[in-house]
Amino acid sequence: MEVGFTTVEAPLDCTELYRVGGMPGGVCTCPHYGYIFTGSIRAVYPNTGIPDETATAGEAYFFPAGHVLIYDEPTTALELNPAAALKTCMDVMERIIAASIPTQAETDPA
Numbered sequence: 001m002e003v004g005f006t007t008v009e010a011p012l013d014c015t016e017l018y019r020v021g022g023m024p025g026g027v028c029t030c031p032h033y034g035y036i037f038t039g040s041i042r043a044v045y046p047n048t049g050i051p052d053e054t055a056t057a058g059e060a061y062f063f064p065a066g067h068v069l070i071y072d073e074p075t076t077a078l079e080l081n082p083a084a085a086l087k088t089c090m091d092v093m094e095r096i097i098a099a100s101i102p103t104q105a106e107t108d109p110a
Contacts, residue, residue: 002083008039008071015044015068021092025066030085032063039075043067 019026027046034041040056043063055061055077063069065085 002081002086004079006077006079008075012071021096027066029065030089031065034077034079035060037076039073042070
């Protein structure tokens with residue numbers, strides 16, 4: 001189990017991140033357990049018929065695998081996640097970040 005403190009400083013829709021990152025089906029494969037200190041998190045379950053869920057400040061939550069997370073506002077949360085599933089998700093996020101940061105050669109004028 002991994003414990004983390006998540007801080008999202010501005011609205012964030014992870015739909016495109018999961019798709020571009022190559023997550024199977026374009027959804028997060030890690031179940032998330034947590035508690036919202038401020039803000040809110042919305043979980044959407046594409047192509048499943050499962051209704052959207054929203055956890056708001058002061059609430060505990062469980063979002064099963066197969067979701068897309070949407071932060072409609074700045075949010076802070078404590079999360080508990082299965083370690084192996086979280087590693088898969090974080091590997092995707094790291095690839096996205098690495099692909100979006102220009103290398104030194106790209107930023108140096110020719």
